[in-house]
Amino acid sequence: xxxxxxxxxxxxxxxxxxxxxxxxxxxxxxxxxxxxxxxxxxxxxxxxxxxxxxxxxxxxxxxxxxxxxxxxxxxxxxxxxxxxxxxxxxxxxxxxxxxxxxxxxxxxxxxxxxxxxxxxxxxxxxxxxxxxxxxxxxxxxxxxxxxxxxxxxxxxxxxxxxxxxxxxxxxxxxxxxxxxxxxxxxxxxxxxxxxxxxxxxxxxxxxxxxxxxxxxxxxxxxxxxxxxxxxxxxxxxxxxxxxxxxxxxxxxxxxxxxxxxxxxxxxxxxxxxxxxxxxxxxxxxxxxxxxxxxxxxxxxxxxxxxxxxxxxxxxxxxxxxxxxxxxxxxxxxxxxxxxxxxxxxxxxxxxxxxxxxxxxxxxxxxxxxxxxxxxxxxxxxxxxxxxxxxxxxxxxxxxxxxxxxxxxxxxxxxxxxxxxxxxxxxxxxxxxxxxxxxxxxxxxxxxxxxxxxxxxxxxxxxxxxxxxxxxxxxxxxxxxxxxxxxxxxxxxxxxxxxxxxxxxxxxxxxxxxxxxxxxxxxxxxxxxxxxxxxxxxxxxxxxxxxxxxxxxxxxxxxxxxxxxxxxxxxxxxxxxxxxxxxxxxxxxxxxxxxxxxxxxxxxxxxxxxxxxxxxxxxxxxxxxxxxxxxxxxxxxxxxxxxxxxxxxxxxxxxxxxxxxxxxxxxxxxxxxxxxxxxxxxxxxxxxxxxxxxxxxxxxxxxxxxxxxxxxxxxxxxxxxxxxxxxxxxxxxxxxxxxxxxxxxxxxxxxxxxxxxxxxxxxxxxxxxxxxxxxxxxxxxxxxxxxxxxxxxxxxxxxxxxxxxxxxxxxxxxxxxxxxxxxxxxxxxxxxxxxxxxxxxxxxxxxxxxxxxxxxxxxxxxxxxxxxxxxxxxxxxxxxxxxxxxxxxxxxxxxxxxxxxxxxxxxx
Numbered sequence: 001x002x003x004x005x006x007x008x009x010x011x012x013x014x015x016x017x018x019x020x021x022x023x024x025x026x027x028x029x030x031x032x033x034x035x036x037x038x039x040x041x042x043x044x045x046x047x048x049x050x051x052x053x054x055x056x057x058x059x060x061x062x063x064x065x066x067x068x069x070x071x072x073x074x075x076x077x078x079x080x081x082x083x084x085x086x087x088x089x090x091x092x093x094x095x096x097x098x099x100x101x102x103x104x105x106x107x108x109x110x111x112x113x114x115x116x117x118x119x120x121x122x123x124x125x126x127x128x129x130x131x132x133x134x135x136x137x138x139x140x141x142x143x144x145x146x147x148x149x150x151x152x153x154x155x156x157x158x159x160x161x162x163x164x165x166x167x168x169x170x171x172x173x174x175x176x177x178x179x180x181x182x183x184x185x186x187x188x189x190x191x192x193x194x195x196x197x198x199x200x201x202x203x204x205x206x207x208x209x210x211x212x213x214x215x216x217x218x219x220x221x222x223x224x225x226x227x228x229x230x231x232x233x234x235x236x237x238x239x240x241x242x243x244x245x246x247x248x249x250x251x252x253x254x255x256x257x258x259x260x261x262x263x264x265x266x267x268x269x270x271x272x273x274x275x276x277x278x279x280x281x282x283x284x285x286x287x288x289x290x291x292x293x294x295x296x297x298x299x300x301x302x303x304x305x306x307x308x309x310x311x312x313x314x315x316x317x318x319x320x321x322x323x324x325x326x327x328x329x330x331x332x333x334x335x336x337x338x339x340x341x342x343x344x345x346x347x348x349x350x351x352x353x354x355x356x357x358x359x360x361x362x363x364x365x366x367x368x369x370x371x372x373x374x375x376x377x378x379x380x381x382x383x384x385x386x387x388x389x390x391x392x393x394x395x396x397x398x399x400x401x402x403x404x405x406x407x408x409x410x411x412x413x414x415x416x417x418x419x420x421x422x423x424x425x426x427x428x429x430x431x432x433x434x435x436x437x438x439x440x441x442x443x444x445x446x447x448x449x450x451x452x453x454x455x456x457x458x459x460x461x462x463x464x465x466x467x468x469x470x471x472x473x474x475x476x477x478x479x480x481x482x483x484x485x486x487x488x489x490x491x492x493x494x495x496x497x498x499x500x501x502x503x504x505x506x507x508x509x510x511x512x513x514x515x516x517x518x519x520x521x522x523x524x525x526x527x528x529x530x531x532x533x534x535x536x537x538x539x540x541x542x543x544x545x546x547x548x549x550x551x552x553x554x555x556x557x558x559x560x561x562x563x564x565x566x567x568x569x570x571x572x573x574x575x576x577x578x579x580x581x582x583x584x585x586x587x588x589x590x591x592x593x594x595x596x597x598x599x600x601x602x603x604x605x606x607x608x609x610x611x612x613x614x615x616x617x618x619x620x621x622x623x624x625x626x627x628x629x630x631x632x633x634x635x636x637x638x639x640x641x642x643x644x645x646x647x648x649x650x651x652x653x654x655x656x657x658x659x660x661x662x663x664x665x666x667x668x669x670x671x672x673x674x675x676x677x678x679x680x681x682x683x684x685x686x687x688x689x690x691x692x693x694x695x696x697x698x699x700x701x702x703x704x705x706x707x708x709x710x711x712x713x714x715x716x717x718x719x720x721x722x723x724x725x726x727x728x729x730x731x732x733x734x735x736x737x738x739x740x741x742x743x744x745x746x747x748x749x750x751x752x753x754x755x756x757x758x759x760x761x762x763x764x765x766x767x768x769x770x771x772x773x774x775x776x777x778x779x780x781x782x783x784x785x786x787x788x789x790x791x792x793x794x795x796x797x798x799x800x801x802x803x804x805x806x807x808x809x810x811x812x813x814x815x816x817x818x819x820x821x822x823x824x825x826x827x828x829x830x831x832x833x834x835x836x837x838x839x840x841x842x843x844x845x846x847x848x849x850x851x852x853x854x855x856x857x858x859x860x861x862x863x864x865x866x867x868x869x870x871x872x873x874x875x876x877x878x879x880x881x882x883x884x885x886x887x888x889x890x891x892x893x894x895x896x897x898x899x900x901x902x903x904x905x906x907x
Contacts (some may be wrong), residue, residue, distance in 0.1 A: 123202065170194075190203060235269055366859070776788050
């Protein structure tokens with residue numbers, strides 16, 4: 001284009017054509033004309049060194065060589081396209097029509113002061129091997145460790161906007177890793193240098209890009225459609241995971257996908273290059289359920305739309321609209337088409353449907369690449385779910401078509417029967433249609449009028465709110481993690497520090513929009529709750545309830561969501577009385593909506609279940625979780641993430657009831673490899689395994705239980721976000737050791753659990769209480785009576801005022817303390833503690849352990865014996881011995897009872 005129409009080419013490989021364009025492959029040089037070939041200095045082409053081109057152009061070229069080259073070119077183009085090369089007398093040749101240049105296999109030139117064979121600046125053990133790409137002014141180099149031969153990828157940039165792109169990529173990759181854990185389907189950024197030029201990112205080597213891989217040995221062509229779709233689903237799953245925490249990629253294309261052999265022998269795909277990445281716009285946050293998750297999963301929004309590769313840019317971005325999740329859906333849809341058509345270079349032109357045989361797949365591609373983003377899939381997850389259901393959808397489509405055929409036959413039969421009395425049938429139809437049309441038109445008219453008025457009134461508010469939320473998330477959340485942000489003095493900040501900075505700036509962001517501010521306050525409270533920072537969680541949740549109550553009203557769904565969240569939180573920290581009052585009021589304000597199949601009803605039942613679980617009201621909790629699951633199946637049947645969380649809670653209720661077999665079945669399904677920690681999150685992954693270990697323990701499968709609990713402990717220690725599970729994992733291991741008779745190991749493990757929770761600044765009172773209680777119980781079971789009495793007395797003194805005497809765990813503690821006092825000969829003190837105890841509550845407090853009502857009665861019998869009341873002791877002890885034997889009581893539990901009964905029978 002820069003040289004006008006006087007073009008001559010020195011060809012290495014002939015070309016591909018289409019009706020509109022000619023694509024020339026492997027162009028070695030471009031010349032202005034035959035005159036300049038023979039002597040004049042040519043302009044720089046950037047493909048070779050200037051001296052090399054000059055030397056080649058200055059040599060004498062025989063006329064027939066050029067004629068032969070043009071003849072071969074015309075022959076390669078064919079009769080129709082060959083006419084586009086026109087001979088220009090005394091000048092050379094002219095190419096008529098549009099031209100696309102595709103530089104295949106060209107050698108990249110470095111514009112930085114780095115060369116192959118040199119050491120990577122600041123990485124003395126790595127030698128630069130070759131430049132493998134360039135992106136937005138950055139250079140991408142492959143390097144190898146000179147001893148181990150380990151490969152690394154370095155992305156260099158000189159300064160300015162290109163450096164900002166590297167910083168953005170580093171920030172977003174860090175957010176992805178911290179929020180989603182280590183995943184195989186994202187490029188790993190290992191380190192970076194933003195201090196001295198040349199600036200760079202240091203990345204793990206992830207293989208060739210998808211375009212190169214596809215053309216190497218015809219990898220793509222050898223795969224059947226199902227396997228090509230499996231490759232696409234890997235890409236889409238990664239993008240969906242990024243979207244789940246608000247990260248947009250904005251430059252999805254085959255060259256930003258790496259392919260390498262995976263651990264299981266299959267191809268592993270990785271999404272790379274988040275240098276253009278931004279975050280979801282505010283309007284999509286609620287739709288994607290981000291407000292129901294921890295704020296560590298919530299990021300920022302940028303509205304620029306100028307970056308990206310033209311072929312894969314969504315049409316709305318060209319017109320200047322802000323990027324959304326549908327922008328990435330468009331790029332994925334195009335890549336899906338190319339993979340399905342077995343050609344990663346194929347554009348979507350008119351008639352593209354002919355390249356896709358599967359009708360349902362054509363529908364999915366069309367919906368993903370619709371020119372109107374409102375008509376595309378609402379999320380990448382929706383596209384993934386449809387592709388995963390291709391076979392079942394095909395079966396359903398066949399059933400529908402069969403039903404339509406049957407309906408057509410029935411209609412023809414009906415029409416024949418109507419012919420008997422046509423005047424009567426037609427009269428009734430006219431009356432029905434007239435009445436229906438009149439009422440429908442009236443309702444539509446009124447609704448349209450109301451909707452138009454409401455839309456006009458809310459449009460300006462929504463736009464202003466979106467811009468304010470955009471700035472808040474962008475500058476106050478993501479800006480905290482970006483070391484390039486002005487005024488940011490935090491080095492490698494934690495998510496808690498990012499939240500704190502954002503919270504401090506909240507007031508100035510929304511001075512005139514209290515409802516939006518209150519909603520964000522609620523989200524911050526939920527985030528702190530999820531992080532285990534209960535002090536900040538309580539402060540923000542209480543503030544959100546008050547603000548939403550004042551701005552939206554007590555019966556608004558956002559207000560009720562805040563109330564249910566606060567009730568669940570207060571129950572978690574032992575403030576049962578206030579939690580019960582808030583829940584009761586929320587239930588009254590919700591009214592019949594609680595029984596609807598709606599997103600709000602699902603949320604309400606979910607939080608009610610958590611509240612009841614924390615209150616140890618397991619039957620009520622189970623009812624709420626089961627109702628939440630019914631609603632989920634009705635409105636979100638393909639939401640695996642929500643299904644997993646609800647099923648985990650249902651299994652927890654089963655464990656409380658002692659239904660180990662039922663819980664083991666539910667949790668065994670959730671251990672499936674497809675629910676890896678990369679897909680469901682590290683914390684949920686750990687929680688499922690701890691509950692599964694508990695179910696296995698109750699089924700006396702101790703080896704399997706120990707393996708599962710140890711895996712949870714190891715992952716808890718590795719993860720910075722999940723290290724609060726260390727004490728829980730140690731506690732479960734202790735229970736496994738205890739139930740399998742290894743009491744000394746159990747005590748050591750529980751003491752380690754108590755130390756772990758005691759040292760945590762964010763540990764709540766309930767966690768401290770439980771671990772201390774368990775230490776005291778194990779001290780009792782190992783015969784350390786004095787230590788046991790001291791620790792359990794201390795636990796009662798600290799926590800009885802917080803939780804109350806009727807709390808299930810407090811009942812279990814009191815029972816064990818009374819037992820220790822009885823064994824110590826302090827019968828009167830033991831009797832005072834044992835008298836008001838409830839055997840069923842003790843069972844619940846021990847997680848469904850058997851024999852607790854019998855053991856309570858046995859304790860009271862032993863106390864009566866100690867106080868000299870032998871007849872009472874016999875009456876209490878005789879009925880419990882056989883049931884304890886049948887229920888598998890351990891020797892250390894049974895023998896004191898048998899011994900006491902024998903003594904009571906003596907005269």
